[in-house]
């Protein structure tokens with residue numbers, strides 16, 4: 693179905709259609725070139741205006757929240773690969789399982805409200821531990837002040853709960869917390 697745009701052009705009627713997270717709820721004013729724009733409501737609750745062309749081609753799929761989430765996931769991936777699970781005397785398979793479990797809990801304990809700046813700050817902690825490891829010649833790791841998987845308390849994976857310390861101190865402290 694086609695409807696006539698404000699400048700006399702014909703535009704696809706996208707009203708009511710869904711594109712990714714966006715649902716088209718109305719027409720917005722055309723761009724100077726006559727390109728149709730549509731008012732959309734995103735699944736996250738935000739309102740946005742998108743070009744019909746961008747909606748149809750898949751370029752516009754959210755109010756911007758999707759791109760933010762992808763950036764967040766990428767940042768998370770980056771600072772979960774810094775090898776803090778390395779070490780210990782158990783078997784490789786056990787270590788790997790433990791590592792996966794730990795990283796999963798880290799993701800669970802990472803609040804959605806963290807800003808990019810906070811994520812960058814946390815990434816910085818991991819980088820700092822790496823650099824300190826190189827300087828001191830012993831392994832440093834990023835430690836959660838309040839552990840993520842504690843029996844009585846569970847800390848959050850947030851900048852305020854991170855500290856970079858030599859690996860041995862970290863395990864000593866971990867033992868204390870886990871009783």
Ligand SMILES: [Zn+2]
Nearest residue numbers: 734736755757
């Ligand atoms: Zn959104």
